Amino acid sequence: MSRLVLGSYPATRLRRSRASDWRRCLVRESVLTSNDLVLPIFLVEGSGVRKPIKSLPGVAQLSIDESIKTAKEARSLGIPAIALFPVVNPSLKDELGTEALKPDNLVCRAVKEIKSAVSDIGIICDVALDPYTTHGHDGLIVNGDVENDSTVEALVHQSLILAKAGCDVIAPSDMMDGRIGSIRKALEGERYTNTMILSYAVKYASSFYGPFRDAVGSTSALGAKGKHTYQMDFSNVDEALREAAFDVAEGADLVMVKPGMPYLDVVAAVNAHVNVPVLAYQVSGEYAMMAISAKAGVFDRTAVFYESLLAFKRAGASAILTYAALDVARALISNTD
Ligand code: PBG
Numbered sequence: 001m002s003r004l005v006l007g008s009y010p011a012t013r014l015r016r017s018r019a020s021d022w023r024r025c026l027v028r029e030s031v032l033t034s035n036d037l038v039l040p041i042f043l044v045e046g047s048g049v050r051k052p053i054k055s056l057p058g059v060a061q062l063s064i065d066e067s068i069k070t071a072k073e074a075r076s077l078g079i080p081a082i083a084l085f086p087v088v089n090p091s092l093k094d095e096l097g098t099e100a101l102k103p104d105n106l107v108c109r110a111v112k113e114i115k116s117a118v119s120d121i122g123i124i125c126d127v128a129l130d131p132y133t134t135h136g137h138d139g140l141i142v143n144g145d146v147e148n149d150s151t152v153e154a155l156v157h158q159s160l161i162l163a164k165a166g167c168d169v170i171a172p173s174d175m176m177d178g179r180i181g182s183i184r185k186a187l188e189g190e191r192y193t194n195t196m197i198l199s200y201a202v203k204y205a206s207s208f209y210g211p212f213r214d215a216v217g218s219t220s221a222l223g224a225k226g227k228h229t230y231q232m233d234f235s236n237v238d239e240a241l242r243e244a245a246f247d248v249a250e251g252a253d254l255v256m257v258k259p260g261m262p263y264l265d266v267v268a269a270v271n272a273h274v275n276v277p278v279l280a281y282q283v284s285g286e287y288a289m290m291a292i293s294a295k296a297g298v299f300d301r302t303a304v305f306y307e308s309l310l311a312f313k314r315a316g317a318s319a320i321l322t323y324a325a326l327d328v329a330r331a332l333i334s335n336t337d
Helices: 014-018 021-027 064-076 106-117 148-165 179-189 207-215 238-250 261-273 284-295 301-315 325-336
Strands: 037-044 050-052 060-063 081-086 122-127 169-172 196-203 254-258 278-282 319-322
Touching: 014 021, 037 064, 037 106, 037 325, 060 064, 064 081, 064 106, 064 325, 081 106, 106 122, 106 148, 122 148, 148 169, 148 179, 169 179, 179 196, 179 238, 196 238, 196 261, 207 284, 238 254, 238 261, 254 261, 261 278, 261 301, 278 301, 284 301, 301 319, 301 325, 319 325
Parallel strands: 037 060, 037 081, 037 319, 081 122, 122 169, 169 196, 196 254, 254 278, 278 319
Antiparallel strands: 050 060
């Protein structure tokens, strides 16, 4: 990028390298394959359930048996991993999110069943209390705010339960300070030496999460402060570098930037700053913008998703979580036939 040698016309004609498909193939700088995609799955109780999510056209809440079918399809398309998000029955929610700590909760049962039915697929589980709390916050509330250290204790407990169920990648999305080190220590203590930690190291307080909160039913009563006392201010990049470096030092194997498309500058900056792979999350609001526009005939769905995901690769992301993973993987496979 820095070696900018300017030729002069007509000795240099930049269109020469674009004049046919083979030339474009030869000089292509970034590529997207289905190996770069991670599919998020929303889980519900029941069997045979595929319940469409209104704000995310093309995405459904799946019962465990259906999630197994989807996971099998994903793996056969070359998608290496899925990320599980439980939709918790409101009657199981409380102030402390205790359901998160039950070894037979929905997500733990799903991990076990998917693991035994689908070979060689990575299972990523979110670590945070928000699907389980009545207030919808990611941690424990003390004096009107999410308290850091007691929340970390709960998250360590949640992580161990997930690891025990067979989860391959623990993904804390809560933004508490110090949780990566505590979780790593606990995993090593219990000899989960191969369990990876994907830290949502750089997670901004974003309005783009709207449809997700609708999908998991956690919109509820966040209060005036929202999640701003723990998720990052979207004005900041230097702070993102501090967050990422902090989590790597504490034992994160992978770090995530989230949201994705409006934050590709952050993906590039973090990638240049830390020496672990950087993943990015094309979040629910980003998906909704494109899926709803495509439905309205504004543009071609697959082409727009492909272009948007390639942009993540250009920015330096090693993999991307996207609700469009299956469609894009199918298109990538059929294009190479
Ligand atoms: C919960 C969590 C959220 C998302 C992933 N994990 C929502 C939030 O922080 O409020 C958002 C994902 C999306 O919007 O697609 N900790």
